[in-house]
Amino acid sequence: MLSVGCSVLLKRTVRRFCFGTGQPVLLRNMNDFAVLNTGRKMPLIGLGTWKSKPGQVKQAVIWALKNGYRHIDCASIYGNEVEIGDALQETLGPGKSLRREDVFITSKLWNTRHHPDDVEPSLLKTLKDLKLEYLDLYLIHWPYAFQRGDVEFPKKEDGTLLYDDTDYKETWAAMEKLVEKGLVRSIGLSNFNSRQIDDVLSVASIKPTVLQVEGHPYLAQVELLAHCRDRGLVMTAYSPLGSADRFRKDPEEPVLLQEPVIAAIAEKYKKSVAQIILRWQTQRGVVTIPKSVTESRIQENIQIFDFKLEADEMERITALNRGWRYIVSMIEVDGKHVPRDAGHKFYPFHDPY
Helix, strand or coil: CCCCCCCCCCCCCEEEEECCCCCEEEEECCCCEEECCCCCEEECECEECCCCCCCCHHHHHHHHHHCCCCEEECCHHHCCHHHHHHHHHHHECCCCCECHHHCEEEEEECHHHCCHHHHHHHHHHHHHHHCCCCECEEEECCCCEECCCCCCCCECCCCCECEECCCHHHHHHHHHHHHHCCCECCEEEECCCHHHHHHHHCCCCCCCCEEEEECECCECCHHHHHHHHHCCCEEEEECCCCCCCCCCCCCCCCCHHHCHHHHHHHHHHCCCHHHHHHHHHHHCCCEECCECCCHHHHHHHHCCCCCCCCHHHHHHHHCCCCCCCCCCCEEEECCEEEECCCCCCCCHHHCCC
16 A cells, blocks of 8 residues: 555656655656566566675665665575565565565576476475565576475585486476466576577467576677567566676676776766666666665666667677676586586577577
């Protein structure tokens, strides 16, 4: 319920919500939604929560909702859904700052839970942790599976991972049942390639709505984005700013936030490099989920709907693409670093896109 003192402006550009402080929260309504193939709307900017530590993530979610975010991206493997649930419990529901239906919430099925019998129990655990009755979107986190069980990264004695050959199409059939039961509004894929998307579509009675993948100017995903559009999927980009706070980094990797081409455009608009990157993605219709636990950056990352990049600027940023993946789990074999999961038959990154 909105408080008596909360005014609602029925204009296309702005919606106001009263928050716990009594201050109005402005959510710009200018091209800020992607429309899913179900007809539901998904906010183009969401708060990413990967690498957001317990003790920090609750406040980050509260700050995000206070500053106009209406989309929170979660996953069971992130290990912080209980704390995110505490934030949602404080802010959503009757008599609270926001209604549940005002906020789009995503989570993901982990690799050890691909067996069809494990899909619903995994979702129910996520719903319990997030203190929700339903999710707006549930994704298969990766196309390949690990050995079933409660160990998130099951390993052999030599330290190598134990995998499972469960076909993601079997997992998808179990995901569809979650929609039929009303536990999730939409289902989708994460880190699948174009061939795997088509493989799912070939058997799906409920089509995937979203593909979530790494995406930024150095990995522009132009072909994959076109593939998704042709098949009615919305793309979500994770690590949109280059994930500079990762634990393991290649010392030779390019630093996205220091890219001169983007810096020059940022200077023109008096915006940050991060804001230009996020504007580029959302202007392409790509949902983008920057992670932060700092209030000023959380605010900055959503303040991108008051300007528009010119066509040539969009093209210059897209032309920065170099096929660079920041997010690939690596292991050392015979003194060389190789992708950890590349031997699995469902590893997605052997294909061009």
